[in-house]
Amino acid sequence: MTRIGFIGVGTMGLPMAKNLVKKGFAVTAYDLNPEAVRAAAAAGMTAAASAAEAVAGMDLVITMLPSSPHVEAVYTGDGGVLAAARRGTLCVDMSTIDPAASRRVAGAAAERGLRFMDAPVSGGTPRATDGTLAIMVGGAPEDFRAALPALQAMGANVIHVGPVGSGEVAKLCNNLIAGVAAVAVSEAFRIAEGFGVDLKVVTDVISKSSGHTWLMEQMHPVPGIVARAASSNGYAPGFMTDLMCKDVGLAVDAARALRIPLFVAPAAQQVYRLASSHGLGRKDFTSVFTFLKPSSDQAPV
Numbered sequence: 218m219t220r221i222g223f224i225g226v227g228t229m230g231l232p233m234a235k236n237l238v239k240k241g242f243a244v245t246a247y248d249l250n251p252e253a254v255r256a257a258a259a260a261g262m263t264a265a266a267s268a269a270e271a272v273a274g275m276d277l278v279i280t281m282l283p284s285s286p287h288v289e290a291v292y293t294g295d296g297g298v299l300a301a302a303r304r305g306t307l308c309v310d311m312s313t314i315d316p317a318a319s320r321r322v323a324g325a326a327a328e329r330g331l332r333f334m335d336a337p338v339s340g341g342t343p344r345a346t347d348g349t350l351a352i353m354v355g356g357a358p359e360d361f362r363a364a365l366p367a368l369q370a371m372g373a374n375v376i377h378v379g380p381v382g383s384g385e386v387a388k389l390c391n392n393l394i395a396g397v398a399a400v401a402v403s404e405a406f407r408i409a410e411g412f413g414v415d416l417k418v419v420t421d422v423i424s425k426s427s428g429h430t431w432l433m434e435q436m437h438p439v440p441g442i443v444a445r446a447a448s449s450n451g452y453a454p455g456f457m458t459d460l461m462c463k464d465v466g467l468a469v470d471a472a473r474a475l476r477i478p479l480f481v482a483p484a485a486q487q488v489y490r491l492a493s494s495h496g497l498g499r500k501d502f503t504s505v506f507t508f509l510k511p512s513s514d515q516a517p518v
């Protein structure tokens with residue numbers, strides 16, 4: 218049986234690790250948050266008291282952490298994965314981070330005789346729960362093949378994009394589009410609302426027209442239209458505004474380094490940044506709809 222050390226059993230990591238348990242993998246879990254570790258233990262995982270304990274003697278290490286600094290610290294910091302895992306261990310980071318950070322961690326892993334891949338995911342908590350995530354992988358072909366059974370326990374579409382860092386590149390491109398789409402759909406529906414048109418009917422029309430997006434169909438920012446959407450559940454994440462702000466920011470930074478002009482993504486990033494400043498950072502990112510409110514009737518137009 219493949220033994221897996223899983224670090225970061227939060228909103229996404231917990232349901233993903235649960236699917237590994239369901240498929241017969243022996244999972245040892247660690248998270249900074251003791252409540253998350255308790256939830257993992259209740260779901261049949263072995264609780265670890267540190268990252269080092271979670272990865273010692275494991276065949277596979279999986280990490281699902283918030284952002285680049287967390288990932289770099291967990292792998293290369295004191296008592297981190299690279300110091301504690303045995304030589305030859307395959308490490309798969311499924312967090313959404315800067316592709317350059319993935320490459321740095323891969324380099325440090327190789328120096329210690331460990332293997333590393335990036336394998337970020339798309340689909341949010343519903344697909345993490347169903348085990349039907351899209352998983353985009355950057356790494357050596359033989360490492361991809363070795364990790365495939367575990368990745369297929371968590372995802373329905375597991376795609377090898379290219380060498381280390383490539384999975385993150387695909388993910389940043391995807392989230393740039395999703396982040397912009399949530400702002401665009403929110404703006405459009407504020408206009409429809411302002412005219413007093415039935416928002417369900419507008420949704421039906423758009424779903425059969427050129428403005429249709431997966432985001433509107435699955436994660437509609439207006440409450441009460443898509444039952445499973447975070448908006449219909451008080452904007453509980455789902456995918457937090459702060460994480461979307463981070464992801465669009467990673468795309469903006471990448472474009473800057475590549476000297477590619479971007480207009481729409483930086484604007485969307487600032488909308489998420491402002492929404493976060495106004496208390497929506499830990500709500501689902503589709504809560505931008507609640508932030509993009511009309512100004513008062515007295516305001517001159």
Ligand code: NAD
Pocket residue numbers: 224225226227228229230247248249250253268281282283284287290291311312313314338339340341342454455456457460464
């Ligand atoms: P989350 O904050 O709910 O989970 C992250 C977990 O990592 C938390 O439980 C936190 O306590 C833990 N953690 C942080 N630092 C740690 C450390 N040093 N050691 C051990 N544990 C540590 O976030 P999430 O929503 O699960 O997102 C995780 C990653 O997945 C992010 O990179 C995010 O961008 C990406 N992602 C999220 C979604 C989504 O819908 N939530 C979808 C796709 C991708």
